[in-house]
Amino acid sequence: DQQVKQNSPSLSVQEGRISILNCDYTNSMFDYFLWYKKYPAEGPTFLISISSIKDKNEDGRFTVFLNKSAKHLSLHIVPSQPGDSAVYFCAAGGGGNKLTFGTGTQLKVEL
């Protein structure tokens, strides 16, 4: 039962353009959401989070949007840079301290 879904396994974007990564969830009990970035042979690193009482959170080039009615969130990166090339994981939490992760989206930012 995949409660957090990232339906796009990969995404390719040109440098300077916007990257949009999507995530859907099924569990209404989730009350906060996070995005993590992972480089090969390293652990995931926290990027940005959003509480379920908000619909947008921004931190520099990264913005997360939450649409609770659609159970959908997205991460926008603008402008995209080559160093942003990594796997991005969406995660959700609530009703306990563990996080439930999606399967990840491999972002490639091309020159």
Add this chain to the structure above:
Amino acid sequence: NAGVMQNPRHLVRRRGQEARLRCSPMKGHSHVYWYRQLPEEGLKFMVYLQKENIIDESGMPKERFSAEFPKEGPSILRIQQVVRGDSAAYFCASSSPSGVSSGANVLTFGAGSRLTVL
């Protein structure tokens, strides 16, 4: 200030042997989580521990797997009688009690231990 420390980074075992993976949480963190990433898959929750207590082990396989977080020393994930399907990257994460109560429990991850079963 070291982050979450995991060792060994790489471990090779033959079928039937035991694997022990160790995790020292970040300084000030008392909550430890273990996740597994199988090839081409996402991170799957295994177990959540506090000192001397298993809080949630809903993701742990029923047999051969165990975890502990003693009063002194690192958390240990133990896999007995390993099989090829246990080959994966095992990630440990930690969080602080204040993080847990703040409303968004941000986990800090280690670099992972990659287990290969021959």
